[in-house]
Amino acid sequence: MHATVSTAVPSAERASEAARNAKDSRDDRLFGWVLKGCALLVLLALVGAAGSTLWLGMDAFHTFGFGFLTSAAWDPSNDQYGALVPIMGTVGTAFIALLFAVPVSFGIALFLTEIAPQWLRGPVSSAIELLAGIPSIIYGMWGLFIFAPFVAEHVKPWLMNNFSADPPDGQVSWIVQHVPWIAKFFASEYPFFGAGVFTAGLVLAVMIIPFISSVMREVFQTVPTRLKESAYALGSSTWEVVWDIVVPYTRTAVIGGIFLGLGRALGETMAVAFVLGNTFKFSWSLLETGSSIASTIANQFGEAQGLQRSALMALAFLLFVVTFIVLLIARLMLRRLATKEGK
Amino acid sequence: MSTALYTTRRIKNVIAMALSMAATAIGLLFLAWILWETLSQGIAGLKPQLFTKITAYREEGGLANAMVGSLILNILGILIATPIGVAAGTWLAEYSMRSKLGPTIRFLNDILLSAPSIVLGLFVYTVVVLPSKWLTNGDVTFSGIAGGIALALIALPVIVRTTDEMLRLVPGTLREAALSLGVPQWKLTMQILVRAARSGIVTGVLLALARISGETAPLLFTAFGNNFMTFNPIDKMPSLPQVIYEYTKDPSPDINVLAWAGAFVLTMFVLALSLIARFAFSRSKVSHD
Numbered sequence: 314m315h316a317t318v319s320t321a322v323p324s325a326e327r328a329s330e331a332a333r334n335a336k337d338s339r340d341d342r343l344f345g346w347v348l349k350g351c352a353l354l355v356l357l358a359l360v361g362a363a364g365s366t367l368w369l370g371m372d373a374f375h376t377f378g379f380g381f382l383t384s385a386a387w388d389p390s391n392d393q394y395g396a397l398v399p400i401m402g403t404v405g406t407a408f409i410a411l412l413f414a415v416p417v418s419f420g421i422a423l424f425l426t427e428i429a430p431q432w433l434r435g436p437v438s439s440a441i442e443l444l445a446g447i448p449s450i451i452y453g454m455w456g457l458f459i460f461a462p463f464v465a466e467h468v469k470p471w472l473m474n475n476f477s478a479d480p481p482d483g484q485v486s487w488i489v490q491h492v493p494w495i496a497k498f499f500a501s502e503y504p505f506f507g508a509g510v511f512t513a514g515l516v517l518a519v520m521i522i523p524f525i526s527s528v529m530r531e532v533f534q535t536v537p538t539r540l541k542e543s544a545y546a547l548g549s550s551t552w553e554v555v556w557d558i559v560v561p562y563t564r565t566a567v568i569g570g571i572f573l574g575l576g577r578a579l580g581e582t583m584a585v586a587f588v589l590g591n592t593f594k595f596s597w598s599l600l601e602t603g604s605s606i607a608s609t610i611a612n613q614f615g616e617a618q619g620l621q622r623s624a625l626m627a628l629a630f631l632l633f634v635v636t637f638i639v640l641l642i643a644r645l646m647l648r649r650l651a652t653k654e655g656k
Numbered sequence: 657m658s659t660a661l662y663t664t665r666r667i668k669n670v671i672a673m674a675l676s677m678a679a680t681a682i683g684l685l686f687l688a689w690i691l692w693e694t695l696s697q698g699i700a701g702l703k704p705q706l707f708t709k710i711t712a713y714r715e716e717g718g719l720a721n722a723m724v725g726s727l728i729l730n731i732l733g734i735l736i737a738t739p740i741g742v743a744a745g746t747w748l749a750e751y752s753m754r755s756k757l758g759p760t761i762r763f764l765n766d767i768l769l770s771a772p773s774i775v776l777g778l779f780v781y782t783v784v785v786l787p788s789k790w791l792t793n794g795d796v797t798f799s800g801i802a803g804g805i806a807l808a809l810i811a812l813p814v815i816v817r818t819t820d821e822m823l824r825l826v827p828g829t830l831r832e833a834a835l836s837l838g839v840p841q842w843k844l845t846m847q848i849l850v851r852a853a854r855s856g857i858v859t860g861v862l863l864a865l866a867r868i869s870g871e872t873a874p875l876l877f878t879a880f881g882n883n884f885m886t887f888n889p890i891d892k893m894p895s896l897p898q899v900i901y902e903y904t905k906d907p908s909p910d911i912n913v914l915a916w917a918g919a920f921v922l923t924m925f926v927l928a929l930s931l932i933a934r935f936a937f938s939r940s941k942v943s944h945d
Binding site (some may be wrong): 338341343349350351352353354355356358359362369388417418419420422424425428429440442443447448449451452453454455457458462488505519522526550551552573576577579580581583584586587607610611615626636637640641648 | 672673677684752761764766770840873920
């Protein structure tokens with residue numbers, strides 16, 4: 314086309330231009346491939362993490378079969394490994410974390426979107442997000458040196474007095490006498506020892522509050538103002554607007570945010586490594602010490618050999634698969650909101 | 657006649673508002689509690705030797721080698737993760753429009769963002785630490801490089817995400833203007849788009865740095881730790897979070913004091929980094945068009 318417009322262009326120049334175009338398009342393609350290769354590394358990291366732990370954990374899965382999941386034996390001296398206690402510890406701490414973090418996060422999000430005056434919202438939400446910036450090892454230290462003794466002194470005796478069949482004050486409470494099973498969850502051999510599933514769950518709760526509350530705050534802000542204003546105009550109170558308009562409108566994303574927090578809580582290592590106690594005795598009690606998958610790996614992998622190492626890899630594989638599924642659900646639920654917001 | 661209804665609704669509302677404020681107070685209380693303990697216990701342990709002596713001297717020592725090790729590991733992690741992360745983010749924002757792979761990778765990147773870091777550490781152990789024993793006649797070789805790669809895996813999704821988001825904020829007219837002048841796409845990307853989104857990308861890198869500075873779990877089985885000063889990335893390498901981890905487990909209170917001092921230094925560093933990332937660069941983010 315160029316040539317037909319100006320015939321005066323020398324053929325050498327035309328040739329060099331064609332060469333340059335060819336070079337540009339080749340460079341473009343190469344550039345695109347390099348970028349794509351880098352993007353595929355993200356995929357590779359996930360597949361690799363699952364694959365490598367499964368590969369090195371195969372030995373344990375073969376040796377113990379399905380019993381690996383249901384056996385409570387974790388006995389390196391006899392080379393017997395079962396994942397039940399670490400699984401229970403992981404699930405138990407994450408459950409307690411959600412039990413406390415969800416209502417508190419909801420309250421914070423409600424405060425930041427509906428109640429607080431404008432000038433207060435920025436500083437308070439920055440402060441809450443600061444919690445997310447604190448390294449998890451600091452949570453672990455604080456949990457061990459400060460929070461566990463606090464729980465042992467102020468919280469645990471109260472819980473045991475009210476919910477345990479063997480309370481320190483000697484009087485079995487009305488609740489324990491009338492609610493079956495409850496005492497099972499609050500038994501403890503050492504009433505004044507702070508470490509345990511309950512304490513670890515509380516530390517995790519503090520850790521995941523900023524994650525859950527910031528998702529909730531963000532999704533609450535996506536509710537169209539006219540919906541809320543219509544409800545206010547009909548005479549609703551703030552609470553009624555939140556509970557009947559905001560929450561139903563954002564339900565999926567709120568659950569997504571909760572799952573995001575759950576994913577964090579399941580995979581957290583350092584915050585619970587100290588306060589869980591690292592014992593492998595099966596117990597239903599929340600006040601007893603235990604261990605989680607991540608803390609078991611952190612504590613034992615360094616010295617582990619042979620089958621023990623394989624069992625730890627198998628644990629890592631289980632943890633990775635479970636957190637992957639939880640995070641997948643979280644992201645799917647959050648994505649649905651993003652598309653709704655776009656419309 | 658219906659005052660009772662109004663009263664119950666009002667009471668309900670007041671209770672909800674009070675609980676919400678209480679929840680916020682609880683969140684802020686825990687923040688203040690943790691920061692206060694780190695400050696007060698950490699300052700009590702601050703001594704000049706913390707920065708001059710190495711961990712091999714135990715109670716009489718400091719954390720100098722751990723801080724140097726952390727610095728090297730973080731730099732390694734960022735050096736590995738930044739080019740890959742920016743490239744991957746650029747592909748997501750600029751090249752993946754027509755492929756199905758783009759949204760999938762963007763989605764999986766968000767999952768990698770909160771994947772358990774200890775499993776990523778084990779992954780690097782399997783693919784870097786174990787194979788390197790063939791190079792060294794059978795010794796399992798933990799190394800600073802392995803630690804750096806593990807940290808890079810954690811920094812990567814943060815950088816990918818911010819790059820992707822920042823590039824999508826760059827106005828489309830900029831692309832059209834450059835393309836209409838005949839600029840090849842790679843030149844457009846490298847010299848115009850990445851430059852326009854630079855401050856946002858730098859923010860992402862700083863946030864990634866803040867994130868990996870506090871990571872302990874992925875370093876346990878990759879960098880492994882070392883009681884001596886080392887600048888050699890092929891050697892086992894100590895890091896501040898890992899020394900804090902070991903010193904916290906230690907039964908000796910004198911060692912625990914050192915752990916608090918380390919925790920103080922680490923927390924201040926991480927919080928300063930994230931504050932810088934948030935405030936210094938967030939202003940320029942608005943005016944880069």
